[in-house]
Amino acid sequence: MTCSNFLLFWLAAGLGLAGCTANSARVNLFTPGTGEPIWAVRCDAVRGPDRVRLANHRAEALRRVRGLKPDLVQVVHQEEESIVYYGRYRRQSDSQTGTVRYQPDPKPDLDLIRSLSLVSNGRNFWPFMYATLEELPIGRPQHPEWDLNHARGYWTLHVAVFFDDGPITNRRWLAEEYCRELREQGVEAYFHHGPALSSVCVGAFPQSAVQTVKEIHPLSGIATFKNKIVDPRLLELQRRFPESYWNGKRVYDLVYDPQRGEKVRLLRQSFVAKLPRAEQTEAVGQK
Numbered sequence: 001m002t003c004s005n006f007l008l009f010w011l012a013a014g015l016g017l018a019g020c021t022a023n024s025a026r027v028n029l030f031t032p033g034t035g036e037p038i039w040a041v042r043c044d045a046v047r048g049p050d051r052v053r054l055a056n057h058r059a060e061a062l063r064r065v066r067g068l069k070p071d072l073v074q075v076v077h078q079e080e081e082s083i084v085y086y087g088r089y090r091r092q093s094d095s096q097t098g099t100v101r102y103q104p105d106p107k108p109d110l111d112l113i114r115s116l117s118l119v120s121n122g123r124n125f126w127p128f129m130y131a132t133l134e135e136l137p138i139g140r141p142q143h144p145e146w147d148l149n150h151a152r153g154y155w156t157l158h159v160a161v162f163f164d165d166g167p168i169t170n171r172r173w174l175a176e177e178y179c180r181e182l183r184e185q186g187v188e189a190y191f192h193h194g195p196a197l198s199s200v201c202v203g204a205f206p207q208s209a210v211q212t213v214k215e216i217h218p219l220s221g222i223a224t225f226k227n228k229i230v231d232p233r234l235l236e237l238q239r240r241f242p243e244s245y246w247n248g249k250r251v252y253d254l255v256y257d258p259q260r261g262e263k264v265r266l267l268r269q270s271f272v273a274k275l276p277r278a279e280q281t282e283a284v285g286q287k
Contacts, residue, residue, distance in 0.1 A: 037170060040085040040136040041106060043113055044127045047081045055082035058118070058127060062086060067112055076137050085136055086113060093165050106133060134195075141172075141191070146179050148192035153204035154278045156190065157237055159270045160200040160245040168247055171198045192276070201273065202237060209234045210272055227272055234272070244268045 043062065046055045055075045063070035068086060076083045087109050089102040113131045117124040141147065148156065160178060162171035175191040175198035182189035182202065192199045209231035215224050229235050243250060251268040274282075 037135045039089040039091050039133050040087050041131050042134045043084040043086050043131045045081045045083045051082045059084045148190040149276045151190050151204040151275050154207035155205045155210050155272050156201040157203050158201050158273045159241045162198045175200050205234050241270050244270045
């Protein structure tokens with residue numbers, strides 16, 4: 001499989017990326033205003049039938065607090081909850097040192113918001129005491145139907161993951177862009193956004209596509225279990241997408257080889273994963 005069949009990312013000397021052939025996907029990591037995540041203080045989340053009124057009321061109270069900027073307070077009304085946010089912060093992470101910085105520094109705002117109390121029925125309460133930082137929702141994806149949460153089946157093939165690291169600050173957009181590129185090639189691709197990682201998966205297959213195989217170690221007698229793909233279509237898909245890319249790069253793991261008696265570098269492979277619908281169904285059934 002040549003790199004022209006994958007979304008390979010190379011950080012060029014300038015601010016951009018280029019694929020290895022003319023058929024490769026081309027994505028600019030640094031396009032201004034293109035999916036760059038903005039972080040904010042999640043002040044409070046309100047649920048229930050009266051959530052819109054209560055959230056708007058608490059947002060208005062924050063706008064009157066000395067030391068906070070009224071225009072940086074906003075409410076995002078989602079399907080089941082209304083969330084009150086404050087501020088705009090850009091996050092910068094360094095994988096080499098493991099450090100994370102925000103511009104501007106959100107700590108003074110966090111400390112102030114957590115200390116605030118409101119009065120209800122003559123009594124004080126602190127709705128913002130658990131305020132924390134999170135990515136500010138940037139609206140619905142351009143193609144919400146490609147969200148992995150909507151895929152029907154049991155298994156999918158995980159082929160790439162994106163995360164904010166150094167100059168890469170738009171992992172959501174990158175995952176959705178890669179998904180778009182694969183769709184244009186006729187591949188059933190999906191994206192999935194977690195708290196820190198954005199994944200790209202291909203295909204949706206029934207539970208029968210994968211079997212759990214038990215293996216006994218000949219020396220230790222320890223039993224291990226692994227997933228074995230038996231569906232020909234999924235096997236073909238794995239042959240087409242054998243590798244798992246991290247921020248567009250090949251990743252190698254150091255694994256001990258008992259036959260050679262030493263550690264060897266193995267390319268990180270794509271792998272089957274359960275679809276969110278399947279995991280939710282199993283979780284409900286176990287209760």
